Amino acid sequence: GAGVSQTPSNKVTEKGKYVELRCDPISGHTALYWYRQSLGQGPEFLIYFQGTGAADDSGLPNDRFFAVRPEGSVSTLKIQRTERGDSAVYLCASSPFAHRGPGNEQFFGPGTRLTVL
Amino acid sequence: QKEVEQDPGPLSVPEGAIVSLNCTYSNSAFQYFMWYRQYSRKGPELLMYTYSSGNKEDGRFTAQVDKSSKYISLFIRDSQPSDSATYLCAMSASRGADGLTFGKGTHLIIQP
Numbered sequence: 721g722a723g724v725s726q727t728p729s730n731k732v733t734e735k736g737k738y739v740e741l742r743c744d745p746i747s748g749h750t751a752l753y754w755y756r757q758s759l760g761q762g763p764e765f766l767i768y769f770q771g772t773g774a775a776d777d778s779g780l781p782n783d784r785f786f787a788v789r790p791e792g793s794v795s796t797l798k799i800q801r802t803e804r805g806d807s808a809v810y811l812c813a814s815s816p817f818a819h820r821g822p823g824n825e826q827f828f829g830p831g832t833r834l835t836v837l
Numbered sequence: 838q839k840e841v842e843q844d845p846g847p848l849s850v851p852e853g854a855i856v857s858l859n860c861t862y863s864n865s866a867f868q869y870f871m872w873y874r875q876y877s878r879k880g881p882e883l884l885m886y887t888y889s890s891g892n893k894e895d896g897r898f899t900a901q902v903d904k905s906s907k908y909i910s911l912f913i914r915d916s917q918p919s920d921s922a923t924y925l926c927a928m929s930a931s932r933g934a935d936g937l938t939f940g941k942g943t944h945l946i947i948q949p
Binding site: 724753761765766776778779826830831 | 841843845871873878879880881882883886925927935936937938939940941942
């Protein structure tokens with residue numbers, strides 16, 4: 721079946737602009753996560769949705785970052801007033817989050833490479 | 838000190854060798870441990886998922902967890918050039934849906 725998809729694959733923007741990054745999770749997965757991966761680093765957790773609500777947004781670095789998942793499927797990560805330090809690969813993952821079964825297996829998309837000039 | 842430490846490498850070994858990749862961690866609450874493989878410009882791909890201490894084997898891959906030492910390992914037997922990638926360890930405290938804490942990743946090169 722289809723995996724997690726993310727669009728666009730690459731985004732170049734100028735400092736101060738607004739950007740939106742989209743994630744389509746695996747069909748039927750109720751949990752959705754956003755991570756940020758800087759060059760030479762592991763992914764860093766940003767926010768997690770269970771259904772439509774943000775269950776944990778403790779990883780968002782500041783109030784310029786916001787994410788929504790209005791219908792419990794597709795999610796959009798929104799970044800206002802972009803800064804050069806926001807340049808990174810933004811990864812989305814989804815999980816079936818079955819109460820029975822192995823647990824928290826997260827499946828990642830290919831990421832959106834954001835470059836802020 | 839970061840919560841999860843992982844040597845970034847690069848680690849270069851000849852084809853057919855046994856590879857050992859490791860992570861240490863400081864948060865004793867971590868109970869769920871994962872290894873992901875990431876090829877250049879791709880998303881991480883889940884390889885192994887283990888709970889608490891012990892071993893788990895899947896084909897050429899073996900994951901080990903030693904919670905008493907806060908140390909996890911991934912072994913790759915009969916390594917192939919196609920195994921060349923960055924290997925990320927990840928962990929979480931909760932069985933439920935949680936943000937994962939990742940290591941930096943180890944860049945592995947298998948020489949033909």
